[in-house]
Amino acid sequence: MAKNAIQFQPGMSLPAFLERYGTEAxxxxxxxxxxxxxxxxxPHCGYAGHCQLRGRPVLQCIRCKHQASLxxxxxxxxxHLPLRIWFLAIYLLTPHKNGISALSLRRQLGVNANTAWLIKHKLMQAMIERDDTKPLAGIVQLDDAYWGGERHGGSTGRGSPGKxxxxxxVQITAEGFPMAMRMDVVPGFRKTALAQWAQRHLAPGTAVVSDGLNxxxxxxxxxxxxxxxxxxxGPASVAHPMFQWVNTVLGNVKNALHGTYHALKPKYLQRYLSEFCYRFNRRFKLQDLIPRLIYAAAHTPPLPYRLLTLDGLAG
Ligand SMILES: [Zn+2]
Known part of the structure; x- marks a missing residue:
């Protein structure tokens, strides 16, 4: 799809969204x-007949009376939130190329700050887990990058402290067109770290194009x-044609994150990077963004607060 065709394709309008997901039912x-x-x-007896309990997202089997939570x-x-608030959050979260802050979400959903933060981070986690099931393949341009400073030039170069x-x-076609991308926080740029990353996120047989970093x-x-x-x-290397896409998306993601999120904690960087990639990877089908994220959330395991805040995790 040409760039303009991507840009001008219709997403889901608010009336269309409300018509489809406007009520709790x-x-x-x-x-x-x-x-x-x-x-x-x-899940208990396999019977299909069921009824919905009034007021609660619970299905009851009409044979054995087993209750299954939706x-x-x-x-x-x-x-504790109605599903329609979650779905509305998905509607607000998905179309913005630069993301939407928890603060905006809070204002628009009319929830408190903690709730907005939880919604935002849970949905970002669903995006991570969804894209983790889709390894890149074919030709992939790879680059090292750092959050918290610019890579090229001066003392803020590779491996600067605090970054x-x-x-x-970026997965590209043989013609050099970008298809999909991912950005992953790594413990550092050592061979073992890159090997582990590649095992998780690249299909076997992928041709990786990168600069000469060890x-x-x-x-x-x-x-x-x-x-x-x-x-x-040095600065000239950015212009190398083979690095066009990886450098373009790096510039875009940094602008987007700087512009939308004022205090982004490094321990949550992965979620913000993945949110950006998730949207990029689905840019050909904006119409489907909302049902697809609902689907992803329906298939993402629950996230206890301890995991959501990454307490107790290394790094
Ligand atoms: Zn049953």
Missing amino acids: QCREALMRMRWPGGFRC TAGTLFART TPFVAA CFPGVTTADCTHVPLVTGG
Whole structure:
């Protein structure tokens, strides 16, 4: 799809969204169809006949009376919010190229600051987990990047203290058109770190194009081939045609994050990077963004607060 065609394709309008997901009953129905596409079956006895309990997102088997929660096992588990508020959050969160802050979400949803933060971070986590199921393949441009400073030139170069390192990877077609991307925080740019990253996020047989940084050949342990490009470093290397996309998206993501989020904690950087990539990777089908994120949330396990705040996790 040409750039203009991507830019001007219609997303879902607010009236269209409200028509589809405006009531709690519609949201429950949508979630139920996503969780049980072949129709609800009682998890206890397998019977299909069921009724919905009044006022609660609970389905009851009419044979054995077993009660199944509509939200259990999903990102919406144990939520005190109506599903229509969650779905509205998804509507607000998905179309903005530069993301939407928890503060904006709070104002627009009429919830408190903590709730807005939780909604935002849970949905970003759903985006991470969804894209983690889709490894990049074919030809992938790879670059090292840092949050908290610019990579090229001066004392703010590679490995400066206080920077959070991450890998930026763009899958391109043979014609050089970008198809998909991912950005992942890594412990550092060592061969083993790159090997582990490649094993998780690249399909075997991927051809990796990168500059000559020592760690990049690490991808070969994940059955990928490595094509080093010696660009000489310095500002001139950015202009190298093979690095056009990876540098463009790096510039875009940094502008987007700086412009939308004023105090982004490094421990949450991954979620913000993944949110940006998630949207980029679905830019050909803006119409589907909302149902697809609802689907992702319905298939993302619940996130206890401890995990959501990353307390107790290394790094
Ligand atoms: Zn039953």
